[in-house]
Amino acid sequence: KAGVTQTPRYLIKTRGQQVTLSCSPISGHRSVSWYQQTPGQGLQFLFEYFSETQRNKGNFPGRFSGRQFSNSRSEMNVSTLELGDSALYLCASSLEFSNIQYFGAGTRLSVL
Amino acid sequence: DQQVKQNSPSLSVQEGRISILNCDYTNSMFDYFLWYKKYPAEGPTFLISISSIKDKNEDGRFTVFLNKSAKHLSLHIVPSQPGDSAVYFCAASNSGAGSYQLTFGKGTKLSVIP
Numbered sequence: 001k002a003g004v005t006q007t008p009r010y011l012i013k014t015r016g017q018q019v020t021l022s023c024s025p026i027s028g029h030r031s032v033s034w035y036q037q038t039p040g041q042g043l044q045f046l047f048e049y050f051s052e053t054q055r056n057k058g059n060f061p062g063r064f065s066g067r068q069f070s071n072s073r074s075e076m077n078v079s080t081l082e083l084g085d086s087a088l089y090l091c092a093s094s095l096e097f098s099n100i101q102y103f104g105a106g107t108r109l110s111v112l
Numbered sequence: 113d114q115q116v117k118q119n120s121p122s123l124s125v126q127e128g129r130i131s132i133l134n135c136d137y138t139n140s141m142f143d144y145f146l147w148y149k150k151y152p153a154e155g156p157t158f159l160i161s162i163s164s165i166k167d168k169n170e171d172g173r174f175t176v177f178l179n180k181s182a183k184h185l186s187l188h189i190v191p192s193q194p195g196d197s198a199v200y201f202c203a204a205s206n207s208g209a210g211s212y213q214l215t216f217g218k219g220t221k222l223s224v225i226p
Contacts, residue, residue: 004155031212043156043201043216056211090155092214099144099205099212103155 002027004104006091012110018079021107025072025093032074033101034066037088049074086111115139116204118217127226131189135202135217138183142204147176147187150199192224
């Protein structure tokens, strides 16, 4: 069974641009969560989607948004990029009613 | 306010000995706890978990202990192997909130010395 796939793996953008990251969950997993990892803050929860609905949202500004499609694939978007958005963005998927999340390798975003 | 804390940023252990990684939490609503291992340039890999109704869970060389009254959990690795060298994250969730959001500690870097 294929794991969680995130694309692209690396991305370089400049301040003010916007970016879209993609995540394909493990087959059969309908829940997708996104996390941001930075050296200072560690892993922080961005949002969680289940059946195309946002079920929960972390403490991030509105520039961070996401969506989930009917095939459970998910995208997250960051608009008006800031230098502080440079981070590793991780996607995780899980079965319905399961606490165990399986992570992708992440997308490393660098904002110049 | 950090709800999950891993107070040791790093730990060095000799190969074959026991590694003990510790984690404390403050939110009494957390009812499920997980440990993840992370290598550089990879995503976290699920290792072992424990529900709050248990105080111990074992899987091969890995055992997680939960002390609810102290709001403390620990991961024991016996025996430690060089391939165990990685960053270990403790995570917690509150299933009753209708979401399975994980709250992570900042990690402990384990180095197993051959």
